[in-house]
Amino acid sequence: MSSSREDIKIFNKDNVSELINDGYLFDSLVTFEQEHFTWPWKKESWECFLESNRDFSLALMFGADGVVGFCLFELFILDMQCHLYKIVVSPQVRGQGVSVNLFDKHLAELKGLGVSEIYLEVEASNERAMVFYEKYGLARGVIKKRFYQDGSNAIVMTGSF
Numbered sequence: 001m002s003s004s005r006e007d008i009k010i011f012n013k014d015n016v017s018e019l020i021n022d023g024y025l026f027d028s029l030v031t032f033e034q035e036h037f038t039w040p041w042k043k044e045s046w047e048c049f050l051e052s053n054r055d056f057s058l059a060l061m062f063g064a065d066g067v068v069g070f071c072l073f074e075l076f077i078l079d080m081q082c083h084l085y086k087i088v089v090s091p092q093v094r095g096q097g098v099s100v101n102l103f104d105k106h107l108a109e110l111k112g113l114g115v116s117e118i119y120l121e122v123e124a125s126n127e128r129a130m131v132f133y134e135k136y137g138l139a140r141g142v143i144k145k146r147f148y149q150d151g152s153n154a155i156v157m158t159g160s161f
């Protein structure tokens with residue numbers, strides 16, 4: 001599949017009401033995450049985060065049948081930093097450049113906001129995700145023990161873009 005077939009829409013504090021008020025779209029995001037991510041947020045947690053004072057950037061990617069991926073960052077513009085919370089693409093489109101397209105476009109948007117440093121936590125067993133991040137020059141750093149609800153460890157990865 002060509003990655004150019006997907007559309008991306010980016011939400012932030014200024015336009016997130018479009019997402020929250022569109023019940024179908026919001027439910028699609030919540031359901032997509034529940035189906036494809038190990039540690040999904042409940043709908044209430046999404047609402048709580050998106051309606052908080054936090055500065056964030058959420059990129060939603062759409063294919064012919066709806067949401068095929070998303071990427072969520074918290075932003076710390078004054079520090080030129082962002083914290084990647086989640087990136088998830090549908091299993092049907094993994095390994096096809098779709099995730100690269102999503103991440104590239106989202107990082108370009110953040111770069112335009114003056115952000116150039118990234119950090120994230122990733123489950124220590126999630127080798128595929130770590131290899132994905134390494135393609136962007138991120139390096140594996142310290143381990144956060146028992147970071148996840150099931151007691152598994154996270155690895156912190158950091159880098160510049």
Ligand SMILES: CC(C)(COP(=O)(O)OP(=O)(O)OC[C@H]1O[C@@H](n2cnc3c(N)ncnc32)[C@H](O)[C@@H]1OP(=O)(O)O)[C@@H](O)C(=O)NCCC(=O)NCCS
Pocket residue numbers: 036037038085086087088089090093094095096097098099100122123126127128129131132
């Ligand atoms: C993380 C994620 C977005 C990456 O997207 P993707 O389409 O799978 O990524 P890619 O296939 O482009 O890149 C992954 C790399 O890992 C490699 N890889 C594939 N399976 C692997 C495995 N089991 N172990 C190690 N590396 C693996 C691929 O070959 C590729 O490297 P290459 O481009 O040099 O060949 C996607 O896998 C995903 O949604 N995973 C579930 C959610 C998740 O874990 N998110 C990250 C935590 S927040």
